[in-house]
Amino acid sequence: MALNASLNKFKNELSDAATRNAQYSRPTSTAPARTGTPKLGDGAKRTHGTAFSNSQPAPAAPTNTLHSGGAGGELMTQVWNSVNYLKEKSPQSITFDYLISYLSLPVDAQKNIPLIKRILSTHDRVTYLSRSESGTGKESFQYRPFYPITNAEELKEYMGIAAQRTATGIPVKDLKDGWPDCAASLDRLEREGFILVTRQKKDNAPKTVYPDSPSYHILNPISQLPQKADTDFVDIWAKTKLPGSEIELRNALEAARLTPTSQVKEVQRGMQKKKERRKVNRKGGKTTNNHMLGILKDYTRK
Structure with missing residues (x-):
């Protein structure tokens, strides 16, 4: 009986101690328990989502002030x-209202x-036209090409300057930035002698x-177009060969009794005589005012 009473x-x-300890126990963690790595004998593999289930979500990308309204809103x-x-x-100018209607901006990009x-x-490739300059009573914009040339006459004027x-x-x-279809006009201006063209x-x-002028050419009396040089002149020009090196050029100049600029000038010391400097007599002599003899008093005795 005594043992049963002691056991109770x-x-x-x-039981009382367990109740008291439960009141001061630590709060359980809300984080999910980490899944352990399965053994090789289990025959199961961790998926990508299971392996990184505890990873923190990626922070949201910062909003860009230049973006608004999704597609077409940048x-x-x-x-x-x-x-x-x-x-x-x-070279046509476009009003700003028409330009906005062409963009078809979404509502949140207005x-x-x-x-x-x-x-x-302030764009370097755009020219702003005020209401008075546009001629339409509305603010307009016009594209500004690299060169202010849009036709053959403007090219001739620009080349003359x-x-x-x-x-x-x-x-x-x-040039095609403001005049895309300029190839045919360039061929015509080259035939007329207004421009020089280098080609691929x-x-x-x-x-x-490059700039050119018909006055530099011999014109054909019938077509009034620059005519080609005579074949005799072309043959002489083609047969004339320049020396292949500086040594050959120097020998050719010396054979023609011409002094090449690369020749070293030798100075002969014996030919140059040192000029003797003329000594200047700086001693002060006695000066008298002979023209003042009847006016000034003579103090030489004193």
Whole structure:
């Protein structure tokens, strides 16, 4: 009986202690338990999702101020499309209202309209036209090519001015920026003697344009076009060969009794005589004012 009473008392004290400890126990973690690696004998493999189930989600990408409205809402894309459209319609000017309607901006990208106008106004490939300059009463924009040339007459005028300033040519690829179909006109102006054209060896396509003038050519009396040089002159020009090296060129000049610029000038010391410097008598002599003899008093005795 005594043992049973002691056992019951122990069970009651143990139950009371467990209850007290439960009140001060640590909170259980809310994180899911990590899945252990299966053994080789289990025949199962971890999937990618299971292996990285505890990884933190990737942070959201920062929002870009140049983007708004998803597809077609990027600001710089809208500007590029505007410039490209102005280039297609060059040299025609396009009103800003029509340009916005061409872009077909989504509703949430309408707020970019003032920014598009501001960027186009300062773009180096676009010319802004005010309401009075456009002639339509609306603000307009016009594409600005690398060279202000869109036809043959403008090219002739520009080449006439360029010939007075510099002999630098115009690359045809830059000329096509404002005049895409210029190849036929370049061939005609070259035949008429207004320009000189260098061409590609592969397909004879024009490469660079240089200034020229019909006054530099001998015109055909019938067609009034620059005629080719005589065959005799071409043959003489082709047969005339220049020396292949500097030594041959120097020998040819010496044979013609000409002094080449590369010849070393030898100075003969015996031929040069040192000029003697003339000594100047700087001693002060006695000076008298003979022309003042009747006016000044004589103090030589004193």
